[in-house]
Amino acid sequence: MNWLLLRSGRAILTLLLLLTFTFFTLAASGDPALQKFSPDVDLATIAAFREKWGLNEPIWKQFLIYLERLAHFDFGMSYRTGRPALEVVLDRVPVTLSLAIPSIVLSIVIGIPLGFYAAMNKGRLADRITILVAVMGLAIPPFLLGIFLMYVFSIWLGWLPPSGYVNWTSYIMPVASISAVYAAIFARFTRSAMVEVMSHPMIETAKASGLATGLVQRVHVLPNVLLPLVTITALEFGNVVTFAAVIENLFSWPGAGTLLIEAVAGRDYAVVEAVLLLTGSTMILANFLTDLSYGLIDPRIRDYRRAYRRSPDQLPSPEGAA
């Protein structure tokens, strides 16, 4: 089978699973007719509503109706605001992205070089300190870091605005809370990926043949860690966005995260589902694109795919081809 077809099939399957999950959580949340109308509405109205939205149909048919509605970008109504759920969510997305994007960029810019440096000095003090900091970073939830930062810089020192958006300095604490944690994750991951590549015999050979250390790192080590790094960046982006949600809440930012938490607390199902579907499908797309980029990054995978298309039966087991 064509490799691209296989990957797209996998992505579509995951999307279908996501849709099934949201459909059943929505179904489990109770009768939409009873949520929409107040208890004193007459039975004929409820019956008409049920008929109109296909609530009397068998469950599989309801699922198809649900898919059709989504295809028209109808994510249902947010009953707390009375507006379409998709619209309510999209209004808030820019604020969340304005927090999440600087955070992930900063995490990468700090974390990856740190992990690189630690791996280069494996076993020395710099490495041990990096590991220690990374383990601690993983054990600290961003919201706690945010609270400590808020206490020190807003209340104690009075340097930074404690909450809401005042000016650009309002970004400092929220972005720092998220990126400190994710820089630790990236550092840790980069280090272990590097250590693994460096234990490979080819590195030994390169060193033995008298190549300068910097050259070995650039030519032999770096290309090999690029692949796992790209993968984890795509995977972690979704988590950064969700932690941005928590941080928004702490610093009272009017983003999609604050909206999501309010929606969960207020049982505003349509909004929760819309957020879930939007982030979920974005992540599926991101992972799919990452898969596609593997061939660009690593020629071995490209060759493997080409060989696979020609004769799928007889293949050498490829190194690194997932």
Add this chain to the structure above:
Amino acid sequence: MSPSGNFPLLIVASFLIVAVFVLLAIFAAPLSPHNVADINLLARFRPPVFLGGTWDYPLGTDRLGRDMLSLILRGIQISLTIAAVGTICGAIFGTTLGLLSGWVGGLLDNLVGILVDFQATIPNLILILALVTIMPEANFVAFVIIMAMYGWDRYARLARAIALNAKNQPYVQAQQVIGASAFRIVTRSVLPNFMAVLLVTMSLSFPQTILLETTLSFLGIGIQPPDTSLGVLIGEGRGQLYNAPWVVLLPASVILLATISISMLGDWARDRVGVD
């Protein structure tokens, strides 16, 4: 970490801290100087002893005049219990699925693979929030089940690899030849090989479960008052960061101390066992 023999100083310290936390969780009630629910409006926002308070309330009081020490002890008890039960449930669920999918293979293996993919792709916190939305409000058991949903995929992946590998081992094939049941082989010969990996993975995901519970409770969608947890205490106190910082900073420090020490132990164990 510092290379002083088999047990570096930091690891010994982490172990002691974790042991103290376990004891505090077990003996939370007898150690509490006050009843957790006791409200004393005449003694609101009393500072802790080290900030000029009195020994009546060693760690001060909150906005209802409740004793912070008693609240924190109760919080430790609840947070650690939920994290422990959640981690264990997740480990059992994931390991069972992983062993089954590796051992049986075929369609089941594919199905589990798709589920693992799904769990890895969709941000965990958002999945969990969707589940919290449909769960009955303030339901302790439902909340623990949701906690178990977090991180099961890691066990499934590792257990599957072990089961796949074991199928081709002579000691397993020999048992198949003499007619041992699949259940017997998997539980007696495959599972023991997985125990070290399982325990390390659990010690690594335990702090993550604590963080998840405290984050949700902090946001007001986890444990519901009047029940309390470390996250609930921080969430309730966040408005008082200015006038009574200890109400927030004490439970926050307790969480940090607990999760960092457990993570240290887990990380150390991982290096020992060599799990990725």
